[in-house]
């Protein structure tokens with residue numbers, strides 16, 4: 001995928017080491033908590049002074065998730081208050097992997113130990129923060145779950161790990177007690193789209209296998225947006241490229257900074273539209289405007305994107321954060337069930353169609369990734385010969 005450079009020879013992992021981007025694939029799993037760390041945290045927790053019910057619930061939930069996986073017991077009755085609170089806390093962790101839960105447990109106990117050492121209280125903010133993500137900052141506050149892409153130095157380019165973490169964060173947000181969910185970016189970009197170095201991490205089975213697994217990842221990723229049950233809002237804080245633009249058609253509301261731009265340079269990259277944009281964009285802006293973006297890679301300003309219906313409202317960059325969050329805090333106080341049901345009424349009849357479109361777009365891209373056009377475009381970027 002994007003690396004069929006030596007014709008007739010089977011590319012192997014690491015066969016392209018002269019490209020500096022390739023040397024960045026360092027596994028971070030070594031940083032995860034071991035079973036020993038976990039056991040030591042379990043002993044340590046008994047020595048702590050009472051951390052309060054909220055923290056105890058969090059510890060309980062992480063312990064259950066780390067040892068048993070996702071919540072697997074029936075919901076206790078409404079009058080069984082204590083067991084229901086415990087069940088809710090565990091269930092809110094969704095499909096958080098066992099090892100991440102174990103790491104979060106160890107981190108939480110270590111934070112509690114150091115704060116009790118210095119006789120200070122655990123800050124509620126620290127408790128509200130959901131940890132365990134390396135490429136995102138995920139917080140829940142004021143009935144809003146905020147998922148912030150957090151690779152500002154790389155313009156929030158989406159690595160394989162980030163795709164997976166966004167899926168996990170969305171799954172957790174779909175089950176937590178927030179009313180609305182917001183996706184945004186840290187730094188000057190919203191996101192520069194797919195991290196092009198994803199194309200360099202070729203498994204020993206070869207590039208066809210890489211294209212296949214990437215198509216599966218893409219399809220799963222987009223499916224999470226199609227199926228997301230609560231109001232989903234994008235706060236587009238700066239320029240957006242590629243897949244970060246296409247999936248906007250699956251959001252319920254899109255707010256943009258006046259500095260944001262919207263760019264889908266698929267033909268330049270030898271690729272084709274994804275994120276259901278081959279369907280949502282013509283529907284939103286009409287086929288002629290959609291073709292200019294999706295076939296010819298026309299970059300839209302925030303004002304143009306708003307005029308064409310892709311963006312709900314544009315705010316001056318200087319007041320973007322303040323105005324957007326004030327608006328969202330007001331929306332988050334609306335009855336959550338009514339909002340969820342309204343979304344279902346608006347979106348549900350399209351769901352099946354969107355899943356079929358997503359499958360088709362992913363299948364077409366799987367082939368595109370093996371093309372010379374795509375290989376050359378990705379190579380040119382990675383060897384610093386080309387930028388958008």
Ligand SMILES: CCCCCC/C=C/C(=O)SCCNC(=O)CCNC(=O)[C@H](O)C(C)(C)COP(=O)(O)OP(=O)(O)OC[C@H]1O[C@@H](n2cnc3c(N)ncnc32)[C@H](O)[C@@H]1OP(=O)(O)O
Nearest residue numbers: 153154155157192193194195196214217218242243387388
């Ligand atoms: C599982 C696979 C699913 C795939 C789905 C299909 C998805 C398709 C798409 O999303 S297509 C869009 C792909 N994106 C791009 O082609 C953007 C490439 N980037 C650029 O052209 C430029 O970086 C820029 C215009 C976004 C910003 O330019 P500039 O302001 O001059 O900043 P830098 O180029 O210096 O960027 C800083 C730093 O970030 C790295 N970087 C930025 N974007 C990407 C990216 N998309 N992939 C990889 N790396 C990126 C850039 O290389 C710099 O790194 P460095 O500091 O040099 O180490």
